[in-house]
Amino acid sequence: MQGMGTCLQPPTAATETSSVCRSLIRVDGVMQALQHISNWSLKHAWYVLGLAQISLSVWLVHSTQHVPADTLLTLVVWGGAVICCEDRLEVMAIRPTGWSLWAGLLLLLYATWRSTLVLDRDLVVYVLPLVQATGLILMAQPLRRFRSFLASLVVLTLLPLQLLVAQLLPEYDLSVLTGKVTLVVLLLLGQDAFASGRQLTLNGYGVEIGDTCNGVDLIMQVTAIAVVFCLAFPLRNTLVRILYAACAPLMGLLFNAGRIGLLAFIEGSELEHKRNLFVFFHDRGGAFVFAGLAALVMGQIYLMLVERELSGSSS
Helix, strand or coil, rough: CCCCCCCCCCCHHHHHHHHHHHCHHHHHHHHHHHCCCCHHHHHHHHHHHHHHEEEHHHHHHHHHHCCHHHHHHHHHHHHHHHHEEEEEEECCCCCCCCCHHHHHHHHHHHHHHHHHHCCCCCCHHHHHHHHHHHHHHHHHCCCHHHHHHHHHHHCCCCCHHHHHHHHHHHHHHHHHHHHHHHHHHHHHCCEEEEEEEEEECCEEEEEEECCCCHHHHHHHHHHHHHHHHHHHHHCCCCHHHHHHHHHHHHHHHHHHHHHHHHHHHHHHCCCCCCHHHHHHHHCCHHHHHHHHHHHHHHHHHHHHHHHHHHHHCCC
């Protein structure tokens, strides 16, 4: 009798291919599952995930940096990033590739994990938004469509850029320049003022322009708003866009000079609640008031430029 045995055959190309496919089954399984979910559901789930990441970023800056101006700039930058891709989001279908999906997920997991390790004054909070935005984009779109969101990423680079600007700008010279611009504003308004170095004197009372009053925060906020306008609603004339963005720091400097002039006026006045007014415009929401006014003016100027361009093209 012959014994019955099993014939062993060497692996074929088909066997090796099958092995590779089995190693990718998890990626394929996830992608097949996504194909059975409506785009409406996927998009809204992605919106919720994005909102959670933005909220985490803003909360992280607010709770660790203790600088209200930085929190405001973070809100402005994230809002600008969303505006820059708003048209794209309306028609976007959530269809990532398997690898872009997992890469985006890993980036978001890293950003969330790194956020739990942030200590006071940890500057990584200004870089994490770029990681979060990149992760969100990769979870929604394949890498070949990444270019559609470049404008949003450019806006988000303004957060780490502000650190570089703060380091490069000579703090004393900027304070002196702010004092001189404030002096010109007060003289034009008929006030008896005098400026020397950091000191600004009005009606016999003086204020000192320190490093927190020289306007670098307001300059960055106004510049961020100008960049958002230029990227989200681009003008055809490149030179006009460049000039508009270049005027933004000057606008921020001018509005900060108005704030310093108001502080000097309050200090030298006989107002009954002048101490409370001084504290408000110096330490509390006063800076936000002038930031809002500057944003309003910059928006109106850009709207005029857009209307002028539209009227020129229609004629």
